[in-house]
Amino acid sequence: MKAFDFxxxxxxxxxxxxxxxxxxxxxxxxxxxxxxxxxIFRYLKAVYSYLMMTDPISFSQYKSIAALGFHDVNSYTxxxxxxxxxxxxxxxxxxxxxxxxxxxxxxxxxxxxxxxxRFAWHIVCKVLGTILVFIASIxxxxxxxxxxxxxxxGITDPHSLTCATCKLLTKNELVVNFNGSAYAxxxxxCFFILLGLTFYSTFLLGSALKYxxxxxxxxxxxxxFWIVTVILFGMGACVIAHIDMDKLAALNAIPxxxxxxxxxxxxxxxxxxxxxxxxxxxxRAQVTTRRNP
Amino acid sequence: MSYxxxxxxxxxxxxxxxxxxxxxxxxxxxLQDFSLQFKKGGVxxxxxxxxxxxxxxxxxxxxxxxxxxxxxxxxxxxxxxRLPEVMQDMFIVPEEYDLPRISLAEYVxxxxxFYPKFSDELLARCLEGFDMTPNVNLGSLSMGxxxxxxxxxxxxxNTDYLLMDEPTNGLDILSKSQFRKVVIQSMSxxxxxxxxxxxxxxxxxxxxxxxIINQNSVLLDTPLVEDNGPIDLEKLFIETLxxxxxxx
Numbered sequence: 001m002k003a004f005d006f007x008x009x010x011x012x013x014x015x016x017x018x019x020x021x022x023x024x025x026x027x028x029x030x031x032x033x034x035x036x037x038x039x040i041f042r043y044l045k046a047v048y049s050y051l052m053m054t055d056p057i058s059f060s061q062y063k064s065i066a067a068l069g070f071h072d073v074n075s076y077t078x079x080x081x082x083x084x085x086x087x088x089x090x091x092x093x094x095x096x097x098x099x100x101x102x103x104x105x106x107x108x109x110x111x112x113x114x115x116x117x118r119f120a121w122h123i124v125c126k127v128l129g130t131i132l133v134f135i136a137s138i139x140x141x142x143x144x145x146x147x148x149x150x151x152x153x154g155i156t157d158p159h160s161l162t163c164a165t166c167k168l169l170t171k172n173e174l175v176v177n178f179n180g181s182a183y184a185x186x187x188x189x190c191f192f193i194l195l196g197l198t199f200y201s202t203f204l205l206g207s208a209l210k211y212x213x214x215x216x217x218x219x220x221x222x223x224x225f226w227i228v229t230v231i232l233f234g235m236g237a238c239v240i241a242h243i244d245m246d247k248l249a250a251l252n253a254i255p256x257x258x259x260x261x262x263x264x265x266x267x268x269x270x271x272x273x274x275x276x277x278x279x280x281x282x283x284r285a286q287v288t289t290r291r292n293p
Numbered sequence: 294m295s296y297x298x299x300x301x302x303x304x305x306x307x308x309x310x311x312x313x314x315x316x317x318x319x320x321x322x323x324l325q326d327f328s329l330q331f332k333k334g335g336v337x338x339x340x341x342x343x344x345x346x347x348x349x350x351x352x353x354x355x356x357x358x359x360x361x362x363x364x365x366x367x368x369x370x371x372x373x374x375r376l377p378e379v380m381q382d383m384f385i386v387p388e389e390y391d392l393p394r395i396s397l398a399e400y401v402x403x404x405x406x407f408y409p410k411f412s413d414e415l416l417a418r419c420l421e422g423f424d425m426t427p428n429v430n431l432g433s434l435s436m437g438x439x440x441x442x443x444x445x446x447x448x449x450x451n452t453d454y455l456l457m458d459e460p461t462n463g464l465d466i467l468s469k470s471q472f473r474k475v476v477i478q479s480m481s482x483x484x485x486x487x488x489x490x491x492x493x494x495x496x497x498x499x500x501x502x503x504x505i506i507n508q509n510s511v512l513l514d515t516p517l518v519e520d521n522g523p524i525d526l527e528k529l530f531i532e533t534l535x536x537x538x539x540x541x
């Protein structure tokens with residue numbers, strides 16, 4: 001029998017969505033709600049401000065003043081960019097939510113599908129699912145923005161939230177300004193991407209290790225880890241301060257590709273190790289406890 | 294001759310529990326160097342005192358637990374690997390469980406593709422046997438009703454191995470009688486049902502074979518023959534345990 005059968009993968013997806021439909025609907029509503037709330041709130045605030053005015057003006061006058069403010073959509077885009085990682089982390093914490101209860105573990109682990117198929121579905125569902133839901137929520141927020149702007153303030157040319165978000169994501173200013181060669185810049189970008197993926201992967205690993213309260217445990221881990229890292233970094237800096245600078249200059253002799261490898265290979269190795277460990281923990285899950293021994 | 298016997302034995306031994314040791318912590322083992330074989334076909338009763346590891350044994354057979362030592366094979370394949378070709382021929386009805394808040398039809402539709410021998414006809418027959426209709430929402434059922442529905446689904450999967458942990462717990466008197474009828478009706482030569490229970494009277498007339506176990510050995514592993522009238526399983530259970538205590 002094949003280790004990965006696409007039909008069986010689809011069956012796993014169908015089964016999971018069927019038995020966890022309410023859970024997924026709740027997650028979608030929460031994400032969409034978080035995206036929509038500031039858009040709706042802004043309109044409600046504008047109406048509330050008008051009603052609370054001590055020196056009332058006609059609504060048509062107020063509309064023309066308020067409408068100018070609704071063309072500014074940048075604040076939304078920054079909010080979306082902050083919200084997305086939070087939503088992704090939250091969903092990654094629920095990657096193996098099926099395993100939180102004993103019955104869930106029995107259902108999941110006795111399902112006639114391979115570990116690869118079940119694991120792949122959980123990853124695809126949480127990662128791609130979150131991205132798709134987030135995009136759909138922004139589109140919905142855009143629609144709400146257009147409808148409310150037109151209905152309440154007669155705005156016929158509203159600025160698109162989706163376009164503004166895309167613009168922000170593709171802006172060059174977001175990239176770290178690095179005064180080096182293009183190769184060094186690429187290397188640093190690779191390193192930051194790997195670092196970001198590793199950060200997200202800690203939550204995935206956490207969900208395979210501890211089925212309940214994953215977010216709290218991983219957050220605690222990060223607090224402890226970064227405190228220890230800062231202390232070690234400080235100690236390292238003290239040591240380097242006492243080293244002959246000529247010896248350190250030898251590092252510059254390493255060719256650019258070597259520096260690239262020195263920076264990115266360990267980061268990639270850590271990322272791969274985390275995914276391997278997550279998969280292994282998932283495969284070795286048992287019916288007994290909420291903690292995966 | 295001995296080789297021939299061993300080949301023949303392995304052929305008919307479909308579930309082979311071999312020298313397993315298992316404990317929920319490292320200080321105390323529930324099962325210690327335990328071995329047991331279940332042959333193809335029939336209803337097995339798995340009996341034992343509280344805490345002797347009956348449920349644990351079922352979970353080990355299903356591959357839901359990893360033994361510290363030893364192995365469990367079903368049709369020659371290790372169950373701890375949880376391969377689809379093995380899992381599609383096995384189903385477990387645990388003692389306690391919860392069903393999702395969806396309709397039975399939706400639940401069955403999502404589960405059916407995984408079990409190639411799934412029979413809608415058998416499901417309908419089992420539900421009818423329990424006086425239940427197929428148009429039910431699983432979330433609105435009582436614990437007993439959920440148990441009946443889940444057992445119907447388990448039987449309808451038509452898997453060769455069906456493991457039931459305390460299946461009659463939480464069922465009323467009528468339902469217990471219906472349970473016996475439903476199980477007997479759905480039996481076939483290929484099917485092996487292992488029932489772990491304390492309620493010996495609920496299942497004694499449907500068992501073909503009984504295994505009485507304790508932590509590290511099988512105290513009794515015998516077919517039940519009713520040539521000399523009905524067998525009192527409770528008496529047999531007490532006698533077996535008493536004899537064991539005297540021996541010790």
